[in-house]
Amino acid sequence: MSFDQLETELAERRAAHLYRRRRLLESPQGPEIVVDGVRGLAFCSNDYLGLANHPALKQALIDGAERFGVGGGASHLVMGHSSAHHQLEEALAEWTGRPRALLFSTGYMANMGAINALIDKRDAVFQDRLNHASLLDGGLLSGARFQRYLHNDVTSLEQRLARTDARRKLVVTDGVFSMDGDIADLPALSAVTRQAGGWLMVDDAHGFGCLGPQGGGCVEHFGLGIDEVPVLVGTLGKAFGTAGAFVAGSEALIETLIQHARSYIYTTSMPPAVAWATLSSLKLVRDESWRRDKLNTLIALFRQGASALGFELMDSPTPIQPILIGEASEALRISQALEDEGIFIGAIRPPTVPAGSSRLRVTFSASHSEEHVLRLLDALERVGRPRA
Structure with missing residues (x-):
């Protein structure tokens, strides 16, 4: 060949x-x-x-490796869910004001896993035209009816939502758009999504750490909660300076992801020392x-x-x-x-x-x-x- x-x-x-x-x-x-x-x-x-080379994170990574070793060794559901992972999930849940948080190895895996765990061919997914590739790929692979609305255009989204009779309606947007740097109009997007009986999923990879009084990202910036944004995704390899990602939301959401998100179930957990270092990072994000x-x-x-x-x-x-x-x-x-x-x-x-x-x-x-x-x-x- x-x-x-x-x-x-x-x-x-x-x-x-x-x-x-x-x-x-x-x-x-x-x-x-x-x-x-x-x-x-x-x-x-x-x-x-500026945290990727911060002395406190480097020391926490060393301490984490001494305490937990290097590799996760298995998937979270086999024997790879360490106390370091669990403590970080609890801290992220508290910080975002949500009952639960779930760690993923990368932001791409978090987005793919969440979308495909929540919807299938019986459903419809609506995405901003400028969404990150991982969000678009997740929507396409879900098998749901896939529609893209005009960038940050609430009217365009509202028109598309009005024309669907899908079982579930998932609206997906970046919080901060990675190539333009602008912020999604989350209050308006949330309002039309809720009116249509849908769920709003926000990938705030570039908002966490940078926006909001405590670095809580776009939802904190706009003063929104779990009712307005029920599915919240964040990454740890940007403003946090470490690696990995998380989804934060309700008990039902996180348990659904644990049961059905293939990119969570079928992969080795992130190195626990990275989770340990991220606990130190979270403190700096909040306090400084x-x-x-x-x-x-x-x-x-x-x-x-x-x-x-x-x-x-x-x-x-x-x-x-x-x-x-x-x-x-x-x-x-x-x-x-x-x-x-x-x-x-x-x-x-x-x-x-x-x-x-x-x-x-x-x-x-x-x-x-x-x-x-x-x-x-x-x-x-x-x-x-x-x-x-």
Whole structure:
């Protein structure tokens, strides 16, 4: 069997400036990193609160390994559910104001597991057009009637809900959209979903830690509870600085996931030491509100400076600050030119974003300084000024 067809497709992808390649990170996450042997300033990580290399988390990981070992050893339902996992689930439930929480190994697995445990071919799922791939994949694989409503458009959702006679109606949205940085209109989405007798599921991967007085994400930001958002998903590898994910909700929801979520049932549990470290991370997320305050200061500084330079920013109040470029080739050019200046920013291209909307996805961390932001703006002025 020949792979010539695959080679041809890969060549076409390169020619269209859509080829992806891995980079070798040779340092811990932080504002200054070493990539492929080159030291530079990073604006491309989801380590929003600067916790991925925090001394307290590193020590907690070491302590967790000493206490619980390294590997989970089995699935949660066999013999892999340690007291570290259980304590973290209880802490996450208390923090989110919900009766229960359930750990998953990744955010992708949490979304796939939750959607497919809740709905099947008798049901309907409604998703924002800009939802993360894991949410879209979960909906498609569920076998439910799949519909996508216009981005953050409550009227579009309401019209689709009114036309269905499905047994169950599951509305799924990101809390903060990962490529645009904007926030879903959760109060309005919740209202129309409840009126239609449906359930609202929110993946707040990029909201947790960054929004709300205690970092409780979009639901805390809007003052919503379990009645408004019955299925709440969060990841731990972004603002928390560790790894894994969780679903928080009612007793009935979590027990249903334990019984039916295949991505929970049929996989080895996360290393218990990671869960132990995340307990320390959760305390920092809750208590150190200065990290969120600093993020807001950095975001305001960047937006003012980039707008003054003539760049087209997207409507985002979050640490995700995309610069809309347009063509994939131009986004790649600017990204490479910035790297030559010692600044790492990823060029996001189709199919991750629609054709003609390639962008530089600038992300900020509480570990950045104002001087770092000014260096970025200076570099953008030199190499990335919009062409007339």
